[in-house]
Amino acid sequence: MDSAIQDKAAGGTQPAAAKAVLEVEGLKTYFFVRQGVVKAVDDISFSLAAGEKLAIVGESGCGKSMTALSILRLVPDPPGRIVAGSVRLDGRDLLTLSDADMRRIRGNQISMIFQEPMTSLNPVWSIGNQISEALMLHQNLSRQDAFDKSVEMLKLVKIPEPARRAREYPHQLSGGMRQRAMTAMALACNPHVLLADEPTTALDVTIQAQILDLILELQERLGTAVVLITHDLGVVAETAQRVIVMYGGKKVEEAPVVELFEAPLHPYTQGLLAAVPHLAAMSGLAPAQSRLKEIPGIVPALVNLPKGCTFAPRCPFASDVCRNEFPPYETKQPGHSVACWHADALLGGRHA
Amino acid sequence: MPDGVLENPAATVGVPVLEVRDLKKHFPVRKGLLRSVTGHVYAVDGVSFSIARGQTLGLVGESGCGKSTVARAVIRLIEPTSGEVRILGRDILSLNKEEMRASRRQAQIIFQDPFSSLNPRMSAGEIVGEPLLVHHTGSNKERQEKVAALFDRVGLRASQMNSLPHQFSGGQRQRIGIARALALDPQLIIGDEPVSALDVSIQAQVINLLMDLQAEKNLSYLFIAHDLAVVEHISHRVAVMYLGRIVEHAEKRALFANPQHPYTEALLSAVPVPNPRLKRQKRLVQGDVPSPINPPPGCHFHTRCPYATEQCKRDVPPLVEVAADHWAACHLRKPLPASVLSDAGD
Numbered sequence: 001m002d003s004a005i006q007d008k009a010a011g012g013t014q015p016a017a018a019k020a021v022l023e024v025e026g027l028k029t030y031f032f033v034r035q036g037v038v039k040a041v042d043d044i045s046f047s048l049a050a051g052e053k054l055a056i057v058g059e060s061g062c063g064k065s066m067t068a069l070s071i072l073r074l075v076p077d078p079p080g081r082i083v084a085g086s087v088r089l090d091g092r093d094l095l096t097l098s099d100a101d102m103r104r105i106r107g108n109q110i111s112m113i114f115q116e117p118m119t120s121l122n123p124v125w126s127i128g129n130q131i132s133e134a135l136m137l138h139q140n141l142s143r144q145d146a147f148d149k150s151v152e153m154l155k156l157v158k159i160p161e162p163a164r165r166a167r168e169y170p171h172q173l174s175g176g177m178r179q180r181a182m183t184a185m186a187l188a189c190n191p192h193v194l195l196a197d198e199p200t201t202a203l204d205v206t207i208q209a210q211i212l213d214l215i216l217e218l219q220e221r222l223g224t225a226v227v228l229i230t231h232d233l234g235v236v237a238e239t240a241q242r243v244i245v246m247y248g249g250k251k252v253e254e255a256p257v258v259e260l261f262e263a264p265l266h267p268y269t270q271g272l273l274a275a276v277p278h279l280a281a282m283s284g285l286a287p288a289q290s291r292l293k294e295i296p297g298i299v300p301a302l303v304n305l306p307k308g309c310t311f312a313p314r315c316p317f318a319s320d321v322c323r324n325e326f327p328p329y330e331t332k333q334p335g336h337s338v339a340c341w342h343a344d345a346l347l348g349g350r351h352a
Numbered sequence: 353m354p355d356g357v358l359e360n361p362a363a364t365v366g367v368p369v370l371e372v373r374d375l376k377k378h379f380p381v382r383k384g385l386l387r388s389v390t391g392h393v394y395a396v397d398g399v400s401f402s403i404a405r406g407q408t409l410g411l412v413g414e415s416g417c418g419k420s421t422v423a424r425a426v427i428r429l430i431e432p433t434s435g436e437v438r439i440l441g442r443d444i445l446s447l448n449k450e451e452m453r454a455s456r457r458q459a460q461i462i463f464q465d466p467f468s469s470l471n472p473r474m475s476a477g478e479i480v481g482e483p484l485l486v487h488h489t490g491s492n493k494e495r496q497e498k499v500a501a502l503f504d505r506v507g508l509r510a511s512q513m514n515s516l517p518h519q520f521s522g523g524q525r526q527r528i529g530i531a532r533a534l535a536l537d538p539q540l541i542i543g544d545e546p547v548s549a550l551d552v553s554i555q556a557q558v559i560n561l562l563m564d565l566q567a568e569k570n571l572s573y574l575f576i577a578h579d580l581a582v583v584e585h586i587s588h589r590v591a592v593m594y595l596g597r598i599v600e601h602a603e604k605r606a607l608f609a610n611p612q613h614p615y616t617e618a619l620l621s622a623v624p625v626p627n628p629r630l631k632r633q634k635r636l637v638q639g640d641v642p643s644p645i646n647p648p649p650g651c652h653f654h655t656r657c658p659y660a661t662e663q664c665k666r667d668v669p670p671l672v673e674v675a676a677d678h679w680a681a682c683h684l685r686k687p688l689p690a691s692v693l694s695d696a697g698d
Contacts, residue, residue: 231552295553298521
């Protein structure tokens with residue numbers, strides 16, 4: 001147990017020298033709809049080091065998926081548009097590239113795994129052909145070579161009888177198998193960055209465990225940096241080194257994983273952690289109280305958000321300043337930043 | 353005098369609120385032009401359990417294990433193939449349509465999806481009041497008052513009674529579903545994944561509401577979910593299903609602390625734990641859940657079980673009491689000797 005703790009702690013702090021493969025700065029993706037402007041992604045900045053595992057966590061509608069789609073420039077336009085910011089992959093700003101240049105990068109240097117493998121795989125193409133497509137496009141392989149490489153990829157993601165499965169269609173595969181095929185497709189061109197959007201949410205828990213193990217194993221083996229988007233704090237704790245918490249289109253907290261779970265600074269993060277029931281027998285934590293901690297109120301609609309902190313209407317610490325102005329991001333501990341007017345008081349309260 | 357049973361709950365003290373014996377539901381698989389039956393989906397294949405007053409039984413399992421079919425079969429939303437279902441001691445499978453409708457006052461259901469389980473053209477007040485109307489309860493005014501009281505109890509504003517479902521958030525819609533289930537003051541509420549579609553912060557609100565209501569009204573719950581942590585939190589007893597059968601059944605602390613069936617063990621080890629300092633669990637099972645159309649012979653779990661023996665591939669293990677009040681269906685667990693059991697029973 002002790003060695004496990006040390007391993008995790010060592011992995012949790014990023015060496016300052018590690019080069020960033022992905023740098024997102026001031027990203028804003030707005031949707032212009034009849035009811036007004038939906039600020040789906042509102043001023044998101046983060047960087048991802050080579051080989052790092054970063055999790056973006058939040059509830060539905062917080063903008064986490066839209067952040068990933070914005071990075072890949074897959075925002076449905078209209079009504080959506082990236083209105084500001086930059087996304088630099090290996091130093092190159094993706095937002096200024098032509099569509100043709102962007103196509104050369106997507107699926108090649110950066111790729112994505114989606115939540116529902118049944119709807120994101122093409123039902124009329126065999127699995128092998130779908131993986132081949134990226135290889136032929138990006139690596140100039142011949143049809144036969146690409147297909148052979150596809151079979152190799154299916155073997156890598158531990159699909160039994162890969163040569164036979166490569167000729168099958170998505171409906172012939174189970175949910176877990178489809179997600180493996182999707183992972184094979186995403187990793188076929190050995191991308192520097194893999195965006196995984198709720199890759200295990202639609203899967204059963206025993207299958208989820210297998211897929212997470214697979215993604216982590218390949219991530220380590222191939223040195224791919226991973227952005228894992230999820231709502232499941234258990235998945236975050238088991239996979240990520242660093243975590244970004246989003247709420248209402250904004251980043252509210254960012255911290256190394258152990259620190260986020262043990263010393264969360266934002267009232268929303270604190271509320272979220274207290275609201276999750278956990279398996280007392282497995283987690284080594286005390287059994288949850290007979291009542292779960294609730295976060296009162298509802299997740300806000302992103303249309304015409306009021307000014308001020310988006311969490312203020314549900315926050316037990318909200319004051320006038322919270323309702324009038326969104327708080328600045330401030331680094332409170334090394335690697336741990338938060339956007340909350342009362343973070344100092346909350347931090348002080350803990351240390352007192 | 354079945355009506356006497358319905359109207360005098362005091363007469364039924366000690367009788368389980370829900371008792372299910374050897375429940376089976378087999379769906380025919382039809383193929384070809386003549387739609388001839390080529391096989392069966394053994395969705396529920398001999399399930400037995402009971403729920404005492406004021407207790408919650410959590411029914412867990414992965415998709416396709418038959419837990420939702422159990423939920424629907426015990427109130428005859430789908431007709432069971434065979435077996436016995438008793439609600440407050442009364443066998444409901446022998447009831448005719450009219451009697452069944454009357455007995456539904458005792459058992460209500462909350463569905464998973466708060467979007468598709470509410471009629472989009474009815475106002476929230478009409479949805480909650482409909483059970484009262486169907487069962488001819490009270491005058492118009494009394495019904496209005498009852499609906500208003502229910503709104504208040506589940507944390508909605510009475511002023512929202514005229515709003516349509518789409519005007520509510522997911523969590524609020526689930527509150528409407530709960531209010532509807534409570535309208536007839538049932539003894540038993542079946543929750544088919546009632547919190548699975550909700551965000552974490554909203555899920556906690558709904559779980560707390562369900563637990564408060566249970567304490568207040570001494571309700572019994574059959575709580576179906578795939579999230580083990582939620583089940584552990586809300587249940588008194590837990591039953592684990594795999595491919596149509598219950599493989600383990602015990603008081604919740606015993607089941608979670610000391611699982612006896614390899615599948616339960618595997619499920620528990622697979623749950624991601626929100627504690628980054630813990631080492632990742634060793635995964636115990638590989639592979640997928642087999643199809644319930646042609647389930648493996650013997651123990652259904654033997655294809656994925658790390659401990660499977662020849663006997664497991666051949667014989668169906670019976671659900672036996674392996675520790676006091678702890679039941680498991682596994683050839684590797686020996687039943688308690690009869691002497692111990694009779695001692696425990698005294």
